[in-house]
Amino acid sequence: MNESNNSAQQRQKRSQKKFNIVDFLLIVVILLITAGLVYLFLPSSLVKNITADKTAQIRYVVEIKGVDEQYIDNVVISELVQDSVSKSDLGHVEAVENNPYSELKYNMQEENDNGIGILSVVDGKYDLRITVTATAHYEEGEGYTINGTRIAVGEKMHLKFPNYACEAFCIGLQEQ
The missing domain is CATH 3.30.70 (Alpha-Beta Plaits)
Incomplete structure (x- = not known):
């Protein structure tokens, strides 16, 4: 019974993921790509209004x-x-x-x-x-x-x- 308890605990530990630096960097990269795409596809009239002459x-x-x-x-x-x-x-x-x-x-x-x-x-x-x-x-x-x-x-x-x-x-x- 002890072995089945240990294997259940190991499975539970594996299913709980820790937040680490790689996850943080991945989120930052996704946010930067999203911001770049929004800027590229934003209608030019909005860009001109933001930086009006x-x-x-x-x-x-x-x-x-x-x-x-x-x-x-x-x-x-x-x-x-x-x-x-x-x-x-x-x-x-x-x-x-x-x-x-x-x-x-x-x-x-x-x-x-x-x-x-x-x-x-x-x-x-x-x-x-x-x-x-x-x-x-x-x-x-x-x-x-x-x-x-x-x-x-x-x-x-x-x-x-x-x-x-x-x-x-x-x-x-x-x-x-």
């Missing part, structure tokens, strides 16, 4: 360095600004500011001397700071774009105005 009025400032004096009046308030590469509209000029252009030059005393930096104004040249307003789209991870052109501080831009074309850098950006 935002449209906003922005004001950005571009700087053009070393413009010849004869061209500083070629950029006028309310003119259309275009990307000179893609020909897309980038907004309208709101303000134009010009400052004397200056260069950092080094005064070398001796051959091995690092020199002293001197900031000197260059006659006949100006730095233009142009403020532009536009309607832009904002996307998470990409930033602001206007008609496919990215607008960001530090971004090099190829601009075209009705009477002037140039290469400029965005030095300021704010949402209105």
Whole structure:
């Protein structure tokens, strides 16, 4: 009778399964696969609503360095600004500011001397700071774009105005 009791206990132990790390990992893998499938087959309209694009009025400032004096009046308030590469509209000029252009030059005393930096104004040249307003789209991870052109501080831009074309850098950006 003792043997039958032992075999009954062994069968009962085998039928009671313990929860272990392998079971936990299996559940996690199944949950991850399920979440991935739900995301893949979720209607795109729901995904777009979750990560909706935002449209906003922005004001950005571009700087053009070393413009010849004869061209500083070629950029006028309310003119259309275009990307000179893609020909897309980038907004309208709101303000134009010009400052004397200056260069950092080094005064070398001796051959091995690092020199002293001197900031000197260059006659006949100006730095233009142009403020532009536009309607832009904002996307998470990409930033602001206007008609496919990215607008960001530090971004090099190829601009075209009705009477002037140039290469400029965005030095300021704010949402209105």
